[in-house]
Amino acid sequence: MKVALAQINPTIGALAANARLIVDFADRAAAMGAELVVFPELTITGYPPRDLLLDDSFVSSSIEAVETVASQIRGITAIVGCVERNPASGERPLFNAAAVISGGRIVSMHRKCLLPTYDVFDEDRYFQPGPQPRVAECGAARGGVSICEDVWNSERFRHHRRYAADPIEQLAEAGADVLVNLSASPYVYGKKRLRLDILADHARRRRLPLIYVNQVGGNDELIFDGNSAAFRADGSLAAMAAQCAEDLLIVDTADLAEGKSGHDGFDSVREDISTIYDALVLGTRDYLAKCGFSGAIIALSGGIDSTVVACIAAAAVEPEKVLGVAMPSRYSSEDSVIDARKLAENLGIRYEQIAIGRIHEAVERELSGIFEGYEPDVTEENIQARIRGMIGMALSNKLGMLLLATGNKSEAAVGYCTLYGDMCGGLAVIGDVPKTKVYELARFVNRDGEIVPDNCITKPPSAELRPGQLDQDSLPPYGQLDEILRRYVEECRSAEQIVSDGFDEATVRDVLAKVDRSEYKRRQAATMLKVTGRAFGTGRRMPIARGYD
């Protein structure tokens, strides 16, 4: 039997458009001879729909949309992710479900058993966990249908299991002859191999082929990388769909029988800096398109961060839809403007230059009375950053293009950034990328020749907000800072544990205090595209007003 993996890019809440996309992919799969087509989790609403699920009329519309899809799919069995109402009292009102569609109607519903409620996930907010999973009659096959998290409870891969059940084992015991998982598994650097290992392990242990269909596309902070895959019954990888792009992959279950391969097929599954780049391009492209923006604006400082963001934006949309604006101040080096202009030329993006000196002087004049007797401090630095933010937003408003924030994760972590200044913008493209990885991205962009001016990579980083200022005057070297931050922010390790890893205690305590005391800035930050295991955003929920003893 031929099975189609329909790796589509739905838009959250766009029920009619998503329904058309589903029917279109089902038609194409049928035309290619497939008997079964499998879609990602919550296909009809897009994932994650969040509190749209609390809107009763939205839920009703989504159910009607699936019924319409069912009536329009011809000549193929389809498994579509959808919302199902739970009529029981004393329980959550919905199920996260999969509808098996055949002959113009829904023939069975299958409910997600394990509901992730950690990191960016809030499924207990909306859904009741399904009881024992059920096998679906999918034409000639008995499909063991599960949804996303259902495959993630293997005791071989989780230190601390959050659930008692293993739905995949239950499906195998219930007589499934092929395992099918509908997923919406967000991109995290380094997760691709783990995901394949877990899926392969399920196939191997149950001696069953496994079909895994993941969503693709950017939805606010989350980027879904696709990489849908089919595994043979011996756990080897038979086929893999595109990374960070829609795809319709056809596999034949006859080819997924056990023992067809002698190796796991994972050799080609490499993950390097290019996957972060691909994910950020997708996340930026989809945020712009799904919000209806035709182009993007970047404040080009000549530094590495805005440079890399401009490169990603130019790859996400056409270069001519990107505007780079240099806004030199009295403290900007001549090199900075040269580097910014050179980058714009290399990328083929539009370039403008607006000096902030006279505005800066006007602000100083108005504040001189009230500031009399006070020493210069961070206030004066922030004023410059905020003038730039104001100009960037004025251009955004006037030209209808989205301003992109250019801060990196290291800065956001320690608060080395100005609220309403360089933090202005609708999307923080590299807000979850540590500074050291920003340099890696720049070198990746230059893999076939200079796009990022060499000087951007080699000069010491500086905010250029006072004479001779260097980042390293206020912060430890980025290599060291990023290692401390990864342990604290991503791994939740304590100061004591980080010190015991060999870092200087005073440095560790200073960095951790900076992270804790910058929460208020991050609360008002632009959406940051998530690429690490723990990003600032919905996956990290910290109080602002708090004590520390």
Place this chain on the structure above:
Amino acid sequence: MKVALAQINPTIGALAANARLIVDFADRAAAMGAELVVFPELTITGYPPRDLLLDDSFVSSSIEAVETVASQIRGITAIVGCVERNPASGERPLFNAAAVISGGRIVSMHRKCLLPTYDVFDEDRYFQPGPQPRVAECGAARGGVSICEDVWNSERFRHHRRYAADPIEQLAEAGADVLVNLSASPYVYGKKRLRLDILADHARRRRLPLIYVNQVGGNDELIFDGNSAAFRADGSLAAMAAQCAEDLLIVDTADLAEGKSGHDGFDSVREDISTIYDALVLGTRDYLAKCGFSGAIIALSGGIDSTVVACIAAAAVEPEKVLGVAMPSRYSSEDSVIDARKLAENLGIRYEQIAIGRIHEAVERELSGIFEGYEPDVTEENIQARIRGMIGMALSNKLGMLLLATGNKSEAAVGYCTLYGDMCGGLAVIGDVPKTKVYELARFVNRDGEIVPDNCITKPPSAELRPGQLDQDSLPPYGQLDEILRRYVEECRSAEQIVSDGFDEATVRDVLAKVDRSEYKRRQAATMLKVTGRAFGTGRRMPIARGYD
């Protein structure tokens, strides 16, 4: 037996300070002859600790802090809210628990059975629900100990019950002779009476006295109003602790026996605009104090919003710690500055005036080239708002005082506000107060004479960002707007349902579209003090990039 209700105001994460507060209240209760003292939910960490609970060392420290508290409490039994580890695999790692402390040690632990995971609550993210609740030996009494949500599952008060169990019924059946509930129940306008009704119903149905101890204080967006209470076995209200202030209330269980009263005692429980005012003053005071700010800055426009925020700030801290700044532009009426200055005089707050005209001209000059050929639009209005935001933040940075955002809920809902402009600030004091209620607050402030200049209340609202501009040029009258918004935002009603309530269809569709399309502004808004059933903030999680068909 005398029981003390210790309605304390802990600081999130301040374990040592909270421990001292607990021991201090226990000592005072013992000195007043109480045999049992009851504290609020998660007393030791403060509620809600959020992702501090994912920090293993923080959890360990909190457990040690409770052990220290246990060793220091003398001569009284205490029930203290705390975190307990769950050693079981396949479950969440923690319990939300209550420790019964007696004779220098913890004698029993009691686990929360019903975990709220809706609105602002995320308890399934951290906690495993407790099994069947257990009765505690509390000196002479058999205490039926429950925690917050455990009392909120009465089928008489919930349309859709989210849980199957009723832990209070189970405790009564297990032989409790007094019901004890440790709570952290946030303030919502209109909830006070419902809360008392639910608690009274439990007491009456089980014919048991009920002791309810709520947290008090502001923690970021959430304001806990206290109003702890003791009920007799006939459901009548025997005693009630302070509203929006710490309190130590002593009751005698002998006086809580059934039939002591002929009426419910709820006559005195009124809720009017004064409770919103009290809650906002508390929320503002605690945010400032717990973040370590000595004072607050308000951009005074002469309009009703900034005026009311200044009144609340002056009540939250001393007036001399509040700075009002008028920043007139070319479009500001003379009256606006007069009103702002008059308010500052009436309140006794510090007043400054900084004209933005010359900065505005400098910005226009720099942008004139790139803006050539474009018509004036919202861009020019936003520039003025952003200059004010920049100056407000410069003053905040230089003087070390917190800038308060002055926008109301109606504006935030429809996006009638400027990101990085009037939305600047660390706390949006009236961000969850609809415009019509802002007027009510102003009249309440003036109950004993003019503080808010009469002109602020009577003049038609205007952003004064272009000549002759009035809010009602862009928006329906606020009375109508607020009614539509309440139905859509707080009650999740659909456009069709709101139209069927008698509102004009075109107006409804326009308002709802404005709400949906302003999500990106609210994502970067300051923390808004929650006073309604559904505030913008952690209780409303909507996608930004989305479709609408």
